[in-house]
Amino acid sequence: MSFKEIVYYILSPSLQERLITVKVVFLLVSFLFSVMIVFFALRTKYLRFRFIEDWIEFFTFQAYPSVKIEKKWKKIKERLEKRQEAEYKIAVIEADELLDELLRKMGFTEGSLEERLEKKFFPTFPFLEELKEARKVKEDLLHDPDLHLPRERAHRVLEAYEHFFKEMGLL
Numbered sequence: 001m002s003f004k005e006i007v008y009y010i011l012s013p014s015l016q017e018r019l020i021t022v023k024v025v026f027l028l029v030s031f032l033f034s035v036m037i038v039f040f041a042l043r044t045k046y047l048r049f050r051f052i053e054d055w056i057e058f059f060t061f062q063a064y065p066s067v068k069i070e071k072k073w074k075k076i077k078e079r080l081e082k083r084q085e086a087e088y089k090i091a092v093i094e095a096d097e098l099l100d101e102l103l104r105k106m107g108f109t110e111g112s113l114e115e116r117l118e119k120k121f122f123p124t125f126p127f128l129e130e131l132k133e134a135r136k137v138k139e140d141l142l143h144d145p146d147l148h149l150p151r152e153r154a155h156r157v158l159e160a161y162e163h164f165f166k167e168m169g170l171l
Contacts, residue, residue, distance in 0.1 A: 069170050072098055073162070080155060088154035089141050095161040096138040099131075102170065127163040134160035 009015060076098070079091035100113050108116040117131065134157040140147055165171040 069098070069102070069165065073165065073171060077158065080151065080158065083151065085149055085151075088149050088151060089145075092134075092138050092141060092149070092154055092157050095158055096135060099161060099164065102165075102168070127160060127167060130160040131164050134158075 072094075076091050076094050079087040079094075096113075103113065103116050110116070113135065114132075117128065117135075137149070137153070137157050141149065162171065
């Protein structure tokens with residue numbers, strides 16, 4: 001059998017009629033797999049990780065996590081503008097939670113927040129005492145929700161957190 005005869009046999013209408021069901025099955029399976037690929041690509045964080053984060057970093061000239069941190073920090077700072085003591089308290093608590101979250105992401109996961117702040121890396125930190133005082137205010141708020149927190153004091157506490165975030169290059 002020559003090459004020409006093989007090609008004629010493969011392209012013959014009789015063989016094509018017998019293979020039509022196989023073609024349809026493979027076409028449906030291909031379509032199903034294509035849909036699954038699109039579904040899982042959109043459902044996972046892979047596309048965001050591979051493409052979207054890169055574009056955000058390129059256009060903002062900042063690392064992607066710092067963009068998210070800035071948004072959270074802006075929300076916290078906006079609470080001071082509401083001129084309500086409850087908002088000040090919430091802002092202080094949220095700032096402390098943000099600090100805790102960032103330390104965990106940096107790999108400081110063991111122990112309490114105080115212990116993590118005093119690890120080898122942080123004793124040389126210039127604003128450590130200021131940050132400890134801010135944390136003390138937050139702890140006082142948690143233990144006594146009726147504690148009076150004036151706007152000026154809340155502003156100083158948030159400045160301590162802001163100094164830390166700036167020193168770490170996150171803001």
